[in-house]
Amino acid sequence: MAPQMAELFVALLHHPVLDRRERVIASAITSLDIHDLARSALTYGVRTAYVVHPVPEQRAFASTVIDHWITGQGRVLDARRQRALRLIEVVADLDEAIDDATLRAGARPLLVLTSARTNEGLAYDVLRQRIEGEGAPVMLLFGTGFGLAPALAQRADVVLSALRGPTDYNHLSVRAASAIILDRLRGR
Numbered sequence: 001m002a003p004q005m006a007e008l009f010v011a012l013l014h015h016p017v018l019d020r021r022e023r024v025i026a027s028a029i030t031s032l033d034i035h036d037l038a039r040s041a042l043t044y045g046v047r048t049a050y051v052v053h054p055v056p057e058q059r060a061f062a063s064t065v066i067d068h069w070i071t072g073q074g075r076v077l078d079a080r081r082q083r084a085l086r087l088i089e090v091v092a093d094l095d096e097a098i099d100d101a102t103l104r105a106g107a108r109p110l111l112v113l114t115s116a117r118t119n120e121g122l123a124y125d126v127l128r129q130r131i132e133g134e135g136a137p138v139m140l141l142f143g144t145g146f147g148l149a150p151a152l153a154q155r156a157d158v159v160l161s162a163l164r165g166p167t168d169y170n171h172l173s174v175r176a177a178s179a180i181i182l183d184r185l186r187g188r
């Protein structure tokens, strides 16, 4: 990774997110999200990927998935997966992620919200230039369920443009959306 780049963090939030009726809920953590986010994070030079959940049992589940590959049986099966999963930190809320990223990077990260519903947002090339220009660290916020709750849009410093294909279908998984966005911001 080029040394002049701003530090990049990602956070996968399971609360506050919306359900299909637009109620604020906490969604369940899935092991597939953890694995794929970790792999994308390592590929694109993300410093730390936070899995955020307010419920201790859900955080314990996430830690079990990660520990299996780092210290458990999975360790001997696939060292590459272990390397990626070491980038994951499981935290209770966004503030904990921000505090941890601030300690690691030495400055508070710019909070960048991602959403499929943004009509006008920051262009990818503008954020990319900012990252390449040794600016403040950046934390990308990704949702689960039916997307991040409006309260998070108020907390975010910036809202990123929605990814759009040539069709009207607008239901990317968070795994696909995060990989595409990381490639736009950091891909060679």
Ligand SMILES: C[S@@+](CC[C@H](N)C(=O)[O-])C[C@H]1O[C@@H](n2cnc3c(N)ncnc32)[C@H](O)[C@@H]1O
Pocket (backbone or CB within 6 Å): 114, 115, 116, 117, 141, 142, 143, 144, 145, 146, 147, 148, 161, 162, 163, 164, 170, 171, 172, 173, 174, 175, 177, 178
């Ligand atoms: C709404 S959740 C869907 C979670 C779902 N359960 C799944 O299968 O992954 C998807 C998240 O990925 C990101 N995302 C999805 N589509 C997007 C788009 N078109 N543009 C930008 N971000 C998008 C947002 O962070 C969004 O909150």
